Amino acid sequence: MARVRPERRTPLDLAITAVVIVVLVTACAIAWAVSPVRHTDSAQAGSAPAAVQPAQTVPATFVPRWQATSDATTVPAIGESVVVTGDGGAVVGHDPATGRALWSYRRDLDLCTVGTAWTASSDVALAVYRNSRGCSEVTALDAATGARTGARTSDADPELTLGTDSGYVVAQGPRRLETWGSNLVRGIEYGRVEAPVRPEDAPDRNDCALFSSAVSGDRLAVVERCADDPGYRLTVMGSVLDKDDEVEKYGSSLITGDVSGPPPVVIAMSSSGIAVYDGGASPAEPPTLGAESGPAIRRFDTDGVAAGTNTVAGNATPPPGSVPIAADGIVTYWTGRATVVLNGQTLNPIYQVPGTLGPGQVMAGQLLLPSASGISVRDVATGREVRSIPLARSAEPDEGGTAAPVVSLRVIGDIVVEQRGNRIEAFGPG
Numbered sequence: 001m002a003r004v005r006p007e008r009r010t011p012l013d014l015a016i017t018a019v020v021i022v023v024l025v026t027a028c029a030i031a032w033a034v035s036p037v038r039h040t041d042s043a044q045a046g047s048a049p050a051a052v053q054p055a056q057t058v059p060a061t062f063v064p065r066w067q068a069t070s071d072a073t074t075v076p077a078i079g080e081s082v083v084v085t086g087d088g089g090a091v092v093g094h095d096p097a098t099g100r101a102l103w104s105y106r107r108d109l110d111l112c113t114v115g116t117a118w119t120a121s122s123d124v125a126l127a128v129y130r131n132s133r134g135c136s137e138v139t140a141l142d143a144a145t146g147a148r149t150g151a152r153t154s155d156a157d158p159e160l161t162l163g164t165d166s167g168y169v170v171a172q173g174p175r176r177l178e179t180w181g182s183n184l185v186r187g188i189e190y191g192r193v194e195a196p197v198r199p200e201d202a203p204d205r206n207d208c209a210l211f212s213s214a215v216s217g218d219r220l221a222v223v224e225r226c227a228d229d230p231g232y233r234l235t236v237m238g239s240v241l242d243k244d245d246e247v248e249k250y251g252s253s254l255i256t257g258d259v260s261g262p263p264p265v266v267i268a269m270s271s272s273g274i275a276v277y278d279g280g281a282s283p284a285e286p287p288t289l290g291a292e293s294g295p296a297i298r299r300f301d302t303d304g305v306a307a308g309t310n311t312v313a314g315n316a317t318p319p320p321g322s323v324p325i326a327a328d329g330i331v332t333y334w335t336g337r338a339t340v341v342l343n344g345q346t347l348n349p350i351y352q353v354p355g356t357l358g359p360g361q362v363m364a365g366q367l368l369l370p371s372a373s374g375i376s377v378r379d380v381a382t383g384r385e386v387r388s389i390p391l392a393r394s395a396e397p398d399e400g401g402t403a404a405p406v407v408s409l410r411v412i413g414d415i416v417v418e419q420r421g422n423r424i425e426a427f428g429p430g
Contacts, residue, residue, distance in 0.1 A: 041106040048144035049081045049095065049102055055364045055414035058377055061430030062391055062416055066099025068092070068424045072111040074161075075323045075359075075408040076417040076424060077125065079116045079143030083417055084125045085424055086114030091127045093146055096415045097428055103146025109137065115162040116143055117169050118182050124149065126169065128160055135160035135173065140184055152184040157192075163214055165269075168239045170215040172222070177210060179220060179239045187240035188247050190222070214269035215239050219250065219302055221266050221274045231256035231285055232263045234276065236304040251304035256282035262317045264298070267324045268331045268347055273307060274300040275347040277333060277340075279316040284309075295335060297342070297349050310349045313338040321406045321421075325359040330380065332359035332369070334406060339369050341383060351383035357407035363414070370407040370418060393418075394425060 070077075072086030082093040082102060090106040091114055105127065112128040112135035123144060129137040134156035140149045157173025164170070168179045168187060176191035191210055207227035214221050220239045225232050231254045238248030255264060261281020268275040278284065280294040286306065295314030299307045314335025324333040330350070331342040339356040342349050353369055356376065360369035367380040374391030378384060405421040416427045 052413040059429035062427035072114040211263040216269040328362035
């Protein structure tokens with residue numbers, strides 16, 4: 001068989017080959033240098049922690065167990081068996097009883113917000129990081145172990161809040177919002193959309209500011225104000241695109257006659273309706289017959305049609321940092337003067353408790369609310385105080401002379417976890 005002579009290599013061929021190799025190596029080095037993996041430090045738990053068992057009784061006393069700084073949360077982020085905190089660029093999963101770090105995930109970006117979602121199913125911690133496109137980079141972590149389970153990026157506002165139900169998360173900024181399923185695939189985008197897929201389907205309103213939102217099943221409610229609106233409006237839409245790949249619109253109407261006061265706040269949504277806190281500084285539109293003016297919980301059906309009003313004790317301006325807590329069949333919301341307790345399904349206010357410091361949660365069939373002296377233990381059905389448990393909270397965070405921060409109380413097993421300002425503090429049985 002004749003021997004095949006190799007191709008002849010000229011000096012030019014060798015020079016071109018060398019240049020290609022240098023370019024490839026340089027490109028790989030740059031990709032590695034800027035890669036998120038290069039700037040990520042992940043310390044996962046070796047195994048999932050033991051399941052936390054529900055408390056059988058409310059302890060007679062509580063004592064301080066541990067503290068942590070959590071700039072990226074407003075209320076304690078609770079997983080099935082962990083408490084999740086976010087500070088700087090680090091997300092940490094803590095043992096509820098001891099505060100010991102079970103896992104951590106850190107990036108060289110600042111966190112916008114941290115939350116937990118789908119606790120009863122996939123049990124995920126969501127970490128939202130800020131880059132040049134806003135609060136754009138989302139990482140999903142297994143709340144039990146800290147293992148990375150997913151990620152997404154998209155255009156986003158510089159600030160972001162997360163709201164969730166059993167199906168979807170709504171990520172809302174001041175000018176745009178998105179919904180995500182548990183696989184982090186986007187359901188809808190609304191508001192400021194840089195490159196709409198179907199421009200002809202864009203809302204006929206423009207330049208809209210978004211103030212608050214909530215999601216329930218296949219619907220989403222948002223309080224907004226658009227450029228030509230004389231007042232604030234409540235808009236209800238689908239949380240996923242319809243069969244024609246459009247955002248389904250169920251209703252949108254003005255709920256105040258002007259904007260002389262702060263915007264009303266969507267505090268809860270269920271399959272039965274929507275609850276909105278209105279401080280009463282702007283006149284209601286339409287006016288509610290027979291109702292006194294002033295702070296109120298206003299109820300709407302799932303199309304955004306007014307369904308009733310209940311006056312409550314509260315501030316005209318909703319307290320900054322007051323976030324509703326929905327669990328165990330009720331919703332608790334702090335108005336600045338009282339904690340209002342709503343039926344979690346009908347969203348009718350059941351009662352209000354004045355003199356509290358924030359919203360609370362149920363432990364062993366009784367409602368725990370933060371008070372100036374400690375924890376007020378109440379009958380969950382009637383609001384009657386059963387007893388008061390003194391609590392030795394740490395010194396107030398330095399708020400630069402502003403009003404004391406909201407105290408948001410959540411429960412995991414027999415542990416009470418409170419957030420005040422950027423501080424998480426946990427208390428266990430004494």
